[in-house]
Amino acid sequence: MPVISTNIAANSAVRHLNANSAEQSASLAKLASGTRIAQASDDAAGLAISTRISSDVTTLTQAATNASHGISILQTADGGAANISDILQRMKALSAQSASGTVTDGERTYINAEFTQLIEEIDGISTGTRYNGESLLDGSSSQDFATGINIMVGSDAGDMILLQIGLLDSTTLGVDAAAVDTQANALAAIALIDTAIDTVSNARANIGALESRFAFRGASIATSVENLSAANSAIADVDVAAESAKLASAKVKTQAAVAAAAQASQMPQELLKLLN
Incomplete structure (x- = not known):
């Protein structure tokens, strides 16, 4: 029924215009942000899952850094242990030299001088092998590396x-009181040094095993981050092609609604012509 007091056609056109305009704005927001969930109402469950996955990815990224730091600590410790091992081998050679009957006590005094300096150097390396200011091999660190420190490598x-x-200081290795100033002491030192070399070798083997574990965990973390990022992308990232098509459709419908609203606003004017 044609009326002039209530423009029903205009009201309907404006309602569709508002709906189409909102759809167009929503598509623009998704394309601009790159995410399918521009607001919680777009997908409440998806938003919750995506937020949890994003949190895990962020934590795992830091865990990968932690694992890298663990490897660096172990590599630093292994470098110090390798130097100590070299010193012990030199000390054994000196002990063998002093234990020989072809060497006089006067010459053993000179040999013992180097031997004593090498014992001090073991302690120097043990104290000086540091990571982030903390000694790794002598037990003086505020963190007890001998008992163990926990490194977080996951979410x-x-x-x-x-x-x-x-610990690889001279006291722990049992060579702090060793000497080669006499033939008897030199023979005793050889046995002590053999035990110390075994101790250092065992320590290096454990360091190598831990390095391997951290390396594999780092690779596992990288795989997890990749897979979780892909899963999060499937949930949250916008499909640009699909959303662009949706935007084009909404734009056309908005233009049509604008044109319809303009035509509807002219209808009362047309009806007034009946009064002429």
């Missing part, structure tokens, strides 16, 4: 690797 509180490094 859960239980994802820890215990990093342990054996």
